[in-house]
Amino acid sequence: MEAGERGLQTNYVSGTSQMERKKHHLLPPSKSASEEIIKAKSSEGSYCKRNSYPGRNAYENRSALVMRDEKDSLGHDRGQENFHLGQRSHVRETLRLFQAVCRKLLHEEEAKPNRQNSHKRVDYLVARILKDKKKYIPVDKKVIGSVPGVEVGDEFQYRVELNMIGLHLQIQGGIDYVKHEGKILATSIVASGGYDDKLDNSDVLIYTGQGGNVMNGGKEPEDQKLERGNLALANNIHEQNPVRVIRSDTKAFEYRTYIYDGLYLVERYWQDVGLHGKLVYKFKLARIPGQPELSWKVGLCVDDISQGKELIPNCAVNTVDDEMPPKGCDCTNGCSKLEKCACVAKNGGEIPYNHNRAIVQAKPLVYECGPSCKCPPSCYNRVSQQGIKVQLEIFKTEARGWGVRSLNSIGPGSFIYEFVGELLEEKEAERTTSNDKYLFNIGNNYNDGSLWGGLSNVMPDAPSSSCGVVEDVEYGNVGRFVNHSCSPNLYAQNVLYDHEDKRMPHKMLFAAENISPLQELTYHYSYVIDQVYDSSGNIKKKSCFCGSSECTGLVNLSN
DNA sequence: GGGACCTCAGATAA
DNA sequence: CTTATCTGAGGTCC
Numbered sequence: 085m086e087a088g089e090r091g092l093q094t095n096y097v098s099g100t101s102q103m104e105r106k107k108h109h110l111l112p113p114s115k116s117a118s119e120e121i122i123k124a125k126s127s128e129g130s131y132c133k134r135n136s137y138p139g140r141n142a143y144e145n146r147s148a149l150v151m152r153d154e155k156d157s158l159g160h161d162r163g164q165e166n167f168h169l170g171q172r173s174h175v176r177e178t179l180r181l182f183q184a185v186c187r188k189l190l191h192e193e194e195a196k197p198n199r200q201n202s203h204k205r206v207d208y209l210v211a212r213i214l215k216d217k218k219k220y221i222p223v224d225k226k227v228i229g230s231v232p233g234v235e236v237g238d239e240f241q242y243r244v245e246l247n248m249i250g251l252h253l254q255i256q257g258g259i260d261y262v263k264h265e266g267k268i269l270a271t272s273i274v275a276s277g278g279y280d281d282k283l284d285n286s287d288v289l290i291y292t293g294q295g296g297n298v299m300n301g302g303k304e305p306e307d308q309k310l311e312r313g314n315l316a317l318a319n320n321i322h323e324q325n326p327v328r329v330i331r332s333d334t335k336a337f338e339y340r341t342y343i344y345d346g347l348y349l350v351e352r353y354w355q356d357v358g359l360h361g362k363l364v365y366k367f368k369l370a371r372i373p374g375q376p377e378l379s380w381k382v383g384l385c386v387d388d389i390s391q392g393k394e395l396i397p398n399c400a401v402n403t404v405d406d407e408m409p410p411k412g413c414d415c416t417n418g419c420s421k422l423e424k425c426a427c428v429a430k431n432g433g434e435i436p437y438n439h440n441r442a443i444v445q446a447k448p449l450v451y452e453c454g455p456s457c458k459c460p461p462s463c464y465n466r467v468s469q470q471g472i473k474v475q476l477e478i479f480k481t482e483a484r485g486w487g488v489r490s491l492n493s494i495g496p497g498s499f500i501y502e503f504v505g506e507l508l509e510e511k512e513a514e515r516t517t518s519n520d521k522y523l524f525n526i527g528n529n530y531n532d533g534s535l536w537g538g539l540s541n542v543m544p545d546a547p548s549s550s551c552g553v554v555e556d557v558e559y560g561n562v563g564r565f566v567n568h569s570c571s572p573n574l575y576a577q578n579v580l581y582d583h584e585d586k587r588m589p590h591k592m593l594f595a596a597e598n599i600s601p602l603q604e605l606t607y608h609y610s611y612v613i614d615q616v617y618d619s620s621g622n623i624k625k626k627s628c629f630c631g632s633s634e635c636t637g638l639v640n641l642s643n
Numbered sequence: 644g645g646g647a648c649c650t651c652a653g654a655t656a657a
Numbered sequence: 658c659t660t661a662t663c664t665g666a667g668g669t670c671c
Contacts, residue, residue: 208653257661294662
């Protein structure tokens, strides 16, 4: 295999013939960028990259498309695999950064007393900033077929995110296309119900063409023309090249999401009379078989999934005893007067959460309003104390025993659950730890880089320093089932609200990124190297199967 | 109070 | 340089 070809490969294989396959392997991201990434990532823990991608339910049994490739030529596909994994962390990093800065700016907007001259479109603003800072995934030419690093089931909050990672390069347009050998071919579409589409749950999608002022109510409706996006989609039929489909789910839990639904082929198109009486184009797209099932489809039968399995009840109240609580704030208006609120002061002058209850950024310690505060439960500074909001489920993973996943989409910064454990002095922890208990340090997530100075460090991948040892005991909640990952999607945040003992903060787990339904929740067990010994004095290590490209392959703990 | 509808400013690619 | 575009926020109406 030529090194240069590596980047040309996409994960897509439709037919069996080499000729057919070639059609779908077009227009890669830049070769130099790909090679750089491969170099940077492939040396890290390669043997750990087994069956699953980091924390993705739908990928545990991997895409059949890739499997087929692996049969063809093993060496070749390992390179491709590495490339994908490298790109994947790149993609995740980019999205996290975007989301983190969005939360930050949104937070600032919310704090403004009058919203007159405020930026209404935080998404555009942040997109611009990241573009200027060259944080976008570089795209030399538009990719036809799978985009490396993006997997079926991935979810996004804003359209610009699709643009940022090269999944769909139109900011608002629904049909993205590229010129190829004198013809325009559609590369991706966004189906969000703006037009009169048939968006049922089958693998067939009837997509309405663009134009005709269907979306623009101000103008006279016209017949749609077979040009631009419509022409591109029509051309796809002859070329048989795949189209990436991104669906919008407006009925998602909490907020709307865009979901990457995988590759489709345009089968035919026709004209129809639209709602306004003018002609529109309709395109029939069929999902290419062999791709991972979409979780939102599975989500339609949530009841089936949860049957016979344990659904987690609301988070157990913490185990801290009832010492006299400290004095809280006297705010009666939900602590919106920042300069007057005692709790806000403890947080450095701001409420650490957005109005949508997402934590803005990791801090060494977050002070929520507590029982002694006069503010109502609806106060923006009461989030994690209100317990689990997402539906969690314990499930059997492929290679890691039991794990935990959510039945809902989870927005970045959302509170997930409280780790209920018991604080122990380190020595005592060593002494009392038996083989089957979880023992690990909970780091504090303090990150000193200012947002603008250290953009890439806004939301840490893993706790950094340690400040105590927690042992999960028998009354431990869902946290005991959450697996370790070297590139986790949760992180632990210290929170105080019902007492002021900084040695015993609540360990609250928040989402570090957008998490799709049924995707496994993981976090970094921030262990301290060489700290855990077995009974004969040997350091305990355990193979790690998290599948992350950053995986070291070993977890130093007894598990 | 929430959902459906409207309006309007918008950034970018074509 | 226009112009089109399955945004996204905010408002209104029921």
